[in-house]
Amino acid sequence: PSTKIFYPEGNDKMKKNAEFLASYIKEITGYELATATGQPGKGISLVIDQSIQNPEGYQLTVSDNGIRIAGSTDAGVFYGIQTLRKSIPATAQGMNVELPAATINDYPRFAYRGMMLDVSRHFFPVDSVKTYLDILALHNQNTFHWHLSDDQGWRIEIKKYPELTQIGSKRKETVIGHNSGTYDGKEYGGFYTQDQIRDVINYAAERHITIIPEIDMPGHQLAALATYPELGCTGGPYDVWGQWGVADDVICAGNEKSMQFLEDVLSEVIDLFPSEYIHIGGDEAGKASWPTCKLCQARMKKEGLKDVNELQSYLIHRIEVFLNGHNRKLLGWDEILEGGLAPNATVMSWRGTEGGMKAVESGHKAIMTPGEFCYFDSYQDAPDSQPEAIGGYLPLSKVYSFNPVPDTLSAEKVGLVYGVQANLFTEYIPTPEHAEMMIYPRVLALAEVAWSAPSKKNYEDFHVRALKAVEELKKSGYNPFELKNEIGNRPGADKPVEHLAVGKKVTYGLDAAYYPGYAAGGDTALVDGVRGGWTYGDKRWQGFIDKKRMDITIDLEKETELHFIGADFMQVCGPEVFMPADFYIR
Ligand code: ACM
Ligand code: ZN
Numbered sequence: 001p002s003t004k005i006f007y008p009e010g011n012d013k014m015k016k017n018a019e020f021l022a023s024y025i026k027e028i029t030g031y032e033l034a035t036a037t038g039q040p041g042k043g044i045s046l047v048i049d050q051s052i053q054n055p056e057g058y059q060l061t062v063s064d065n066g067i068r069i070a071g072s073t074d075a076g077v078f079y080g081i082q083t084l085r086k087s088i089p090a091t092a093q094g095m096n097v098e099l100p101a102a103t104i105n106d107y108p109r110f111a112y113r114g115m116m117l118d119v120s121r122h123f124f125p126v127d128s129v130k131t132y133l134d135i136l137a138l139h140n141q142n143t144f145h146w147h148l149s150d151d152q153g154w155r156i157e158i159k160k161y162p163e164l165t166q167i168g169s170k171r172k173e174t175v176i177g178h179n180s181g182t183y184d185g186k187e188y189g190g191f192y193t194q195d196q197i198r199d200v201i202n203y204a205a206e207r208h209i210t211i212i213p214e215i216d217m218p219g220h221q222l223a224a225l226a227t228y229p230e231l232g233c234t235g236g237p238y239d240v241w242g243q244w245g246v247a248d249d250v251i252c253a254g255n256e257k258s259m260q261f262l263e264d265v266l267s268e269v270i271d272l273f274p275s276e277y278i279h280i281g282g283d284e285a286g287k288a289s290w291p292t293c294k295l296c297q298a299r300m301k302k303e304g305l306k307d308v309n310e311l312q313s314y315l316i317h318r319i320e321v322f323l324n325g326h327n328r329k330l331l332g333w334d335e336i337l338e339g340g341l342a343p344n345a346t347v348m349s350w351r352g353t354e355g356g357m358k359a360v361e362s363g364h365k366a367i368m369t370p371g372e373f374c375y376f377d378s379y380q381d382a383p384d385s386q387p388e389a390i391g392g393y394l395p396l397s398k399v400y401s402f403n404p405v406p407d408t409l410s411a412e413k414v415g416l417v418y419g420v421q422a423n424l425f426t427e428y429i430p431t432p433e434h435a436e437m438m439i440y441p442r443v444l445a446l447a448e449v450a451w452s453a454p455s456k457k458n459y460e461d462f463h464v465r466a467l468k469a470v471e472e473l474k475k476s477g478y479n480p481f482e483l484k485n486e487i488g489n490r491p492g493a494d495k496p497v498e499h500l501a502v503g504k505k506v507t508y509g510l511d512a513a514y515y516p517g518y519a520a521g522g523d524t525a526l527v528d529g530v531r532g533g534w535t536y537g538d539k540r541w542q543g544f545i546d547k548k549r550m551d552i553t554i555d556l557e558k559e560t561e562l563h564f565i566g567a568d569f570m571q572v573c574g575p576e577v578f579m580p581a582d583f584y585i586r
Helices: 012-029 074-087 126-138 194-206 222-227 256-272 294-303 308-325 354-361 396-400 411-416 432-439 442-451 459-475
Strands: 004-007 034-037 043-048 058-063 066-071 102-106 112-118 143-147 210-217 277-281 329-333 346-349 366-368 417-424 505-509 551-555
Touching (some): 012 043, 012 074, 043 074, 066 074, 074 102, 112 442, 126 143, 126 194, 126 432, 143 417, 194 210, 194 256, 210 256, 256 308, 277 308, 294 308, 308 329, 354 411, 396 442, 396 459, 411 417, 417 432, 417 442
Parallel strands (some): 004 034, 043 066, 112 143, 112 417, 143 210, 210 277, 277 329, 346 366
Antiparallel strands (some): 058 066, 505 551
16 A cells, blocks of 8 residues: 555656556555655656657566556556556455566557447447446557447537437437337437537547547438438438438438538537547448439539449548548548548448458558457347347457458558457447447457457467456456356357268259358358358358249258258348248258
8 A cells, every 4th residue: 555656747647647547556456556756666657768669559567676667658658557457356455466577568559449339329328438438448449439420319419500419319219129110119319518528538538549520421311311301302301210220311412501511510520529530431321312312413413423422422522621621531431432532531441351451452541340350239149148139240259360451461551451440339239238248358359459469369368368357347347248158159150060961962953043142152051061150141151032932952862861851041130131931841
């Protein structure tokens, strides 16, 4: 308890670091350590050391002279403090803490390490957003991507358009389950005032986290259109969307009033958020109303745009000019590549890493957040054992295996891979506790992907640490997924199983060709002994589209005694994956 924490005199940010460290130690041990300026004696000293190269790197030294955490910036020192914090067992209340003598030189692999939270599908109050930021800070994540607007609710106060939050922040009711057609009949809403947002920005900044706000356009605009129907192509009426999935939700790209609206909103967003980047979405714009809209068609004619993709690109280019004119950079989901990428844009690659690769090959920066590895809204264990989720299957091991820099990327372009992010879309995540369960422990894997050199990664070692971390997190009051109870992938999906059809010839007769996008390895997929996993996204399920009747023959070559005969089918209604209506074996 008599240990002191020293920081350099006159450096407020280092003083803040010292106070953070004192508060962490108090939480873990109960001891209230004093902070002090000046030359360290025995104790913990936080120092700025310009010889440390990486601006977020640190050196942590434990010796019999005490503990020294050095970085060339206060951010680096903050990450060293997080390491020290995690080195003290959460059971240390009132106990002596002993640390082994060590010198750790540590620095991040990527400059951008982020997490996204969707507060539109479900609203997360300020306190829970702060908890989310605490989670980021604990794992050296430096960016919070705040998805503030979508079809299901507008969540940020805009002074010039007060109706956005009076009308656009509320939906009449919410669909039950996977678009069952049944609704809960309960009004749902919420939004942040600008004062609350400023408070959250400061809270994040103290923890060396930049908040990148997202205003999604030109699609995902239904909450705004429900408020101001004249901004859409048809004039509405529109409703704040009470179900999941993409609606006809584009703003009119031919209407100058709509462009003015977007720029006005962004003006207030820029005034609030100091981030270098502003995220403008750009994803999943259905554009269904654009081809028949007079204003959109007139714009396309006037500007010589050959299709609706080019019209979207026109809108994004204009928004980029606007942002650049206000000293900000444009960030968007990978659809902003379609119809031509805006000249200074950075791409957030979510539909695989291909979009990011494309951006990087043409000299743009990219942030990798592919659905397959980075969507924490998908199931982390056997779906039957978990609360309802959006789908997919993303266990801890898969997150950990992600390499954001594809091998095929040329060496001189590697530096353009700015970093990595995980996303939490919240259609099926109604509460902060549920969000924690989806984040933990997967964020531990993400943090290591973002921070550590690939040569240092080892899943077996990580798994042991993750099990320990889950116990510590529970003691700290978090609600992590119980990793020790993990069931894992569907039996047979990771290792082949034996059966009589393995290696036999399959003939696809009578209109039975599988869809090339769901080939699952081709003609031998059904007889390779490897079963499909919990998601068709694992590319192990063969898919068939628009079939009325199909015959598939598996030739066992000789008369064979059978004990069991069957086949596996998958049904996931949301993305329209269905069982066959009938199935015959003969
Ligand atoms: C996204 O998942 N629509 C970016
Ligand atoms: Zn239009």
